[in-house]
Amino acid sequence: MDLGTVIGLVLILALLAGAMAMGVGIGAYIDIPSVLIVIGGSMGALMIAFKPIQMKKFIKVFMIAIKPPEEDVSELIKKLVAYSSKARKDGLLALEGDANNEENEFLRKGLSMAIDGSEPDTIRNLLEIDMEQTSTRHKSHSSIFSTWAGIAGAFGMIGTLIGLVAMLLNMADPSAIGPSMAVALLTTMYGAIIGNVLGAPVANILNIRNDDEMLIKEIVLTGIMSIQDGDAPRDLEAKLLAYLPPEHRESSI
Incomplete structure (x- = not known):
């Protein structure tokens, strides 16, 4: 978490x-009318702006912002170095069992193609397509929240106009001015809260999560290509550690 x-x-x-x-x-x-205008209206607009299959993942995507998938990058690099050592010593076919038991789907796919003897360009192209499409899906999910931020603010303004119209039409009745002003002011507040607490910040952290995942996939791709090329484990480790900040570069060899 x-x-x-x-x-x-x-x-x-x-x-x-x-x-x-x-x-x-x-x-x-x-204020219930304000809630209906801002939350109900903005969610309805999102249903128009995005496909149903995207909206079904609304809660799941939000939970990724709170509890993202965990991947220990240092351990991943150590694993790739270990695979490199094993392949250099016993050949790529020796990694078949490791590939079958690998939990990282992206790494398992790349290792399996290398073991099957696929051409390096083929492996790279297929894995890069996987990365590109994964990133596109992630950005599409994060755009739901960035769009929500803008739409919620707009519906806040719509609610303000509704409240002001109601107030102006009932100026002769002092008892009606208060509720109308409440709708006018609270819808703006609700829209601002949704946009600046749930919309824009969640969209931003989801984009960061996407960048983190793409970095991990880039490390895996580099590792697989180096293993297939027969690079020395120490050279592979130095190459992979370059992806990390200097303070996190710890050699295991």
Whole structure:
């Protein structure tokens, strides 16, 4: 679990709730018509903007922002170096059992093609296509939240206009001004909260998750190509460690 994301969300909600409670109370900031306009309206607009199969993954994608798949890059590099040593000593066919038991699907696919004797260009092209399509899917998912941020803000403004129209039409009735003003102001607040707490930040962290995964796949691709080329394990390790920040480059050889 990404504690930074969780702590950030909890901190924002706690501070907002605390500020409301210290003022006129949280109840004053709860308005059902405003909720229907902003949340209902923005979700409906998202259903128009994206395919149903994309919207079905809304919650799953949101959970990736909170709990991303974990991959120890240092251990991955050690594993690739170990595979390189084994292949240099006993040949590529000696990695068949390791490939069959490999949990990393991308690594398993690349190793299997290398063991089967596929041409290096073929392996690289197929794995790069896999990377490109995976990244495209991830960016499509993150765009749901960035779009939501903009749409929620727009529906906040729509709600404000609805509230102002209702207020102006009922200026003769003082009792109707308060509820109309509540809709006008709270819809803007709801739209701003959705856009700046759930929309834009989640979209950004999902893009970071995508970059992290692409880095891992790039390391795997480089490792597989080096193993197939018969590079020395020490040379392979130096090549893979170059992908990491200097403070994380620890040799295991």
